[in-house]
Amino acid sequence: MLMVVCDGVSDRPVKQFDSKTPLQAARKPAMDAIARNGISGIMDVIAPGVVPGSDTAHLALFGYNPYEVYTGRGPIEAAGASIPLRKGDVAFRCNFATSGDGAHVTDRRAGRISCGTADLARALSGMKIEDVEVIFKEGSEHRAVLVLRGPGLDHRVSEVDPHSEGEILQSKALSPSAEKTARLLNEFVRMSHETLSDHKVNKDREKQGLPMADIVLPRGAGSVGEIEPMPDRYGLKCAGVAGVTLVKGLCRIVGMDVIDVPGATGGLDTDYMAKAEAALRCLETHDLVFLNVKAPDIAGHDGDFRLKVRVIESVDMMLGRVLKDLHEEVVIALTADHSTPISVKDHSADPVPVTVSGADSRVDSVRKYDEISAAAGALGRIRGTDLLPIMMGMANRSAKFGA
Amino acid sequence: MLMVVCDGVSDRPVKQFDSKTPLQAARKPAMDAIARNGISGIMDVIAPGVVPGSDTAHLALFGYNPYEVYTGRGPIEAAGASIPLRKGDVAFRCNFATSGDGAHVTDRRAGRISCGTADLARALSGMKIEDVEVIFKEGSEHRAVLVLRGPGLDHRVSEVDPHSEGEILQSKALSPSAEKTARLLNEFVRMSHETLSDHKVNKDREKQGLPMADIVLPRGAGSVGEIEPMPDRYGLKCAGVAGVTLVKGLCRIVGMDVIDVPGATGGLDTDYMAKAEAALRCLETHDLVFLNVKAPDIAGHDGDFRLKVRVIESVDMMLGRVLKDLHEEVVIALTADHSTPISVKDHSADPVPVTVSGADSRVDSVRKYDEISAAAGALGRIRGTDLLPIMMGMANRSAKFGA
Numbered sequence: 001m002l003m004v005v006c007d008g009v010s011d012r013p014v015k016q017f018d019s020k021t022p023l024q025a026a027r028k029p030a031m032d033a034i035a036r037n038g039i040s041g042i043m044d045v046i047a048p049g050v051v052p053g054s055d056t057a058h059l060a061l062f063g064y065n066p067y068e069v070y071t072g073r074g075p076i077e078a079a080g081a082s083i084p085l086r087k088g089d090v091a092f093r094c095n096f097a098t099s100g101d102g103a104h105v106t107d108r109r110a111g112r113i114s115c116g117t118a119d120l121a122r123a124l125s126g127m128k129i130e131d132v133e134v135i136f137k138e139g140s141e142h143r144a145v146l147v148l149r150g151p152g153l154d155h156r157v158s159e160v161d162p163h164s165e166g167e168i169l170q171s172k173a174l175s176p177s178a179e180k181t182a183r184l185l186n187e188f189v190r191m192s193h194e195t196l197s198d199h200k201v202n203k204d205r206e207k208q209g210l211p212m213a214d215i216v217l218p219r220g221a222g223s224v225g226e227i228e229p230m231p232d233r234y235g236l237k238c239a240g241v242a243g244v245t246l247v248k249g250l251c252r253i254v255g256m257d258v259i260d261v262p263g264a265t266g267g268l269d270t271d272y273m274a275k276a277e278a279a280l281r282c283l284e285t286h287d288l289v290f291l292n293v294k295a296p297d298i299a300g301h302d303g304d305f306r307l308k309v310r311v312i313e314s315v316d317m318m319l320g321r322v323l324k325d326l327h328e329e330v331v332i333a334l335t336a337d338h339s340t341p342i343s344v345k346d347h348s349a350d351p352v353p354v355t356v357s358g359a360d361s362r363v364d365s366v367r368k369y370d371e372i373s374a375a376a377g378a379l380g381r382i383r384g385t386d387l388l389p390i391m392m393g394m395a396n397r398s399a400k401f402g403a
Numbered sequence: 404m405l406m407v408v409c410d411g412v413s414d415r416p417v418k419q420f421d422s423k424t425p426l427q428a429a430r431k432p433a434m435d436a437i438a439r440n441g442i443s444g445i446m447d448v449i450a451p452g453v454v455p456g457s458d459t460a461h462l463a464l465f466g467y468n469p470y471e472v473y474t475g476r477g478p479i480e481a482a483g484a485s486i487p488l489r490k491g492d493v494a495f496r497c498n499f500a501t502s503g504d505g506a507h508v509t510d511r512r513a514g515r516i517s518c519g520t521a522d523l524a525r526a527l528s529g530m531k532i533e534d535v536e537v538i539f540k541e542g543s544e545h546r547a548v549l550v551l552r553g554p555g556l557d558h559r560v561s562e563v564d565p566h567s568e569g570e571i572l573q574s575k576a577l578s579p580s581a582e583k584t585a586r587l588l589n590e591f592v593r594m595s596h597e598t599l600s601d602h603k604v605n606k607d608r609e610k611q612g613l614p615m616a617d618i619v620l621p622r623g624a625g626s627v628g629e630i631e632p633m634p635d636r637y638g639l640k641c642a643g644v645a646g647v648t649l650v651k652g653l654c655r656i657v658g659m660d661v662i663d664v665p666g667a668t669g670g671l672d673t674d675y676m677a678k679a680e681a682a683l684r685c686l687e688t689h690d691l692v693f694l695n696v697k698a699p700d701i702a703g704h705d706g707d708f709r710l711k712v713r714v715i716e717s718v719d720m721m722l723g724r725v726l727k728d729l730h731e732e733v734v735i736a737l738t739a740d741h742s743t744p745i746s747v748k749d750h751s752a753d754p755v756p757v758t759v760s761g762a763d764s765r766v767d768s769v770r771k772y773d774e775i776s777a778a779a780g781a782l783g784r785i786r787g788t789d790l791l792p793i794m795m796g797m798a799n800r801s802a803k804f805g806a
Binding site: 039041360361362363364365376377378379380381382383386388389390391392393394396398399400401402403 | 415416417418422424444445449450451452453454455456457458459460469473476623744746747749750751752753774775778779783784
């Protein structure tokens with residue numbers, strides 16, 4: 001089985017472009033071939049009218065109810081940064097930011113600091129606050145991950161990050177059992193300012209007239225839920241091919257083998273052919289291969305119709321490469337994790353087109369992969385959590401319930 | 404209301420036969436007339452991607468959530484064998500098998516023993532093990548039913564039947580409260596061997612060189628859940644017309660009047676016209692008549708495309724007979740309990756086509772009853788538990804919720 005997710009490819013018609021969606025405007029012979037040979041439909045990735053995040057959407061596509069397993073973005077970022085989480089840990093995504101006085105933030109991204117963050121992170125990681133250990137790791141640019149590890153933690157705390165310039169907030173417990181976590185979080189922010197203000201990296205930045213990365217603002221608190229790994233849950237050996245860190249983290253959390261593909265950047269410059277070939281190779285050793293391409297989402301966030309069309313055509317060439325060597329027994333699903341309409345420049349709740357084909361799959365009259373054509377297909381309107389079970393059913397990998 | 408279930412009729416396209424499904428290949432004017440006069444759709448009998456058993460599927464079609472009411476096949480077989488179950492009973496379906504040493508099984512069906520099983524069953528039924536009564540009844544060929552009746556029983560026990568030749572397993576409790584049941588089950592198997600080895604029927608079989616039916620292997624443990632009978636639940640007088648024992652058992656369990664139709668065998672040789680006439684007669688005295696035809700499923704399990712087409716055409720003639728005398732006020736639904744594709748030779752998770760028509764029902768553009776045509780219909784994609792409520796709504800038999 002091969003699940004291809006074109007991140008954010010789903011869209012709305014755009015008046016200036018003949019009232020077409022980017023999928024309708026693009027030349028995409030491979031995508032249309034998949035639609036022509038299988039059954040299509042539309043999919044509410046979470047539920048009708050719910051705008052999916054990339055994280056919750058992927059959890060749903062992997063068959064998990066995000067309302068049950070998702071507590072916050074932190075643990076997914078931690079997994080993406082290869083920090084193995086334990087039960088009871090609370091994880092946060094963080095920004096290095098510029099404060100000055102330790103009470104206000106003047107630049108939430110510390111001038112998009114691009115070097116020295118590893119040194120700054122080392123100065124924070126390993127600290128103890130009360131009986132709790134601080135694990136801290138830098139990410140790309142101003143991004144980082146914080147994990148608090150110790151007894152009696154609870155992720156239900158309010159944010160310290162004001163999400164704009166201004167006063168840094170005091171975290172409060174949103175549940176009585178989170179009092180300790182809120183206290184430690186506030187203390188961590190205070191200590192990060194104390195430690196980073198005098199750090200050599202910041203002294204150098206000051207000399208160069210750059211904003212100091214003198215405070216850390218954690219957000220997106222979450223703890224690891226009871227996620228049964230996909231191999232146990234479905235009896236499937238699973239591999240994930242993705243460029244972007246968040247999606248890689250999600251793949252790790254659900255127990256996929258995450259394949260590192262040189263040149264797969266998660267950006268517009270990704271090496272599409274390398275991803276195609278990695279996916280084909282994985283199919284030889286795995287039952288389910290998941291392939292994510294991030295670029296359509298980036299074009300959607302940019303609100304750039306022509307760019308999105310070009311990206312779709314590049315993704316289509318990647319799919320053409322996949323189809324050329326795909327065993328006819330493989331059940332392939334082509335879909336998106338959410339819509340990122342040109343007109344919205346952000347995720348939207350519009351359902352996404354989905355098409356599934358395989359050896360002896362039913363074939364409907366849909367001949368094109370796009371938002372409107374797919375809606376007339378024999379798959380009807382499904383939910384994100386239905387997709388993997390449907391693929392397994394078509395691949396004869398489902399168990400009978402009853403006799 | 405008349406619900407017609409063509410068991411396993413739903414299929415996948417078959418390459419060697421012009422990539423058609425058997426329903427697409429068959430001439431079936433009556434089925435197509437129902438589709439033409441009503442609204443069609445596809446139906447996940449349990450849920451998307453779930454392969455339904457015949458038992459769980461029918462429970463869903465009768466409006467019950469099988470995840471809530473289904474514990475195992477045993478109680479349904481017991482009901483089929485007309486053993487009235489009480490709350491607390493644990494029932495098993497059983498095979499007479501050949502063992503020799505009492506620890507291994509050499510033929511799970513005792514050479515498909517066809518006579519003498521009533522005598523063998525009488526030797527076992529009525530035994531007491533500790534404070535628990537053994538009720539045992541033969542079925543067709545090597546099949547039988549075991550009911551344990553007494554205090555402190557629980558169906559959550561592991562299997563003794565190895566499901567292939569080899570060592571007979573020791574049943575273990577899967578829940579602390581099932582320790583007693585597991586112990587009694589193991590003791591029953593031991594006693595069945597002790598009792599049957601010396602039985603006259605087996606002495607005769609030995610002389611004739613036939614495999615002895617010298618042990619009983621129970622499986623599919625289940626207890627009667629809290630199934631509210633359909634007459635109470637829906638306020639409907641219900642009748643079931645079915646040939647096959649399992650489906651008859653299900654009808655009894657949900658409180659239908661089970662109609663014995665001479666010549667309705669549940670096989671390929673069933674008397675279709677007798678079933679048609681029985682269904683029409685029942686409609687004069689009952690609010691809901693359920694009519695099951697097993698033959699399409701048999702052809703599917705055999706993987707015989709031409710046979711399945713012929714069977715469909717026979718079922719269609721039966722439906723033609725029904726339609727000839729059907730009062731125009733009757734809401735009729737035509738569907739399947741699951742797919743049994745020719746290419747799979749077993750049940751699959753593919754959704755089944757469903758069409759519903761009645762006096763003033765909406766009419767969509769679907770003109771044929773098959774898997775692909777139905778998917779384009781106005782009924783959309785529904786669940787098995789939705790069908791009966793939809794029929795009741797169309798028949799103006801539903802109560803208002805609210806004011």
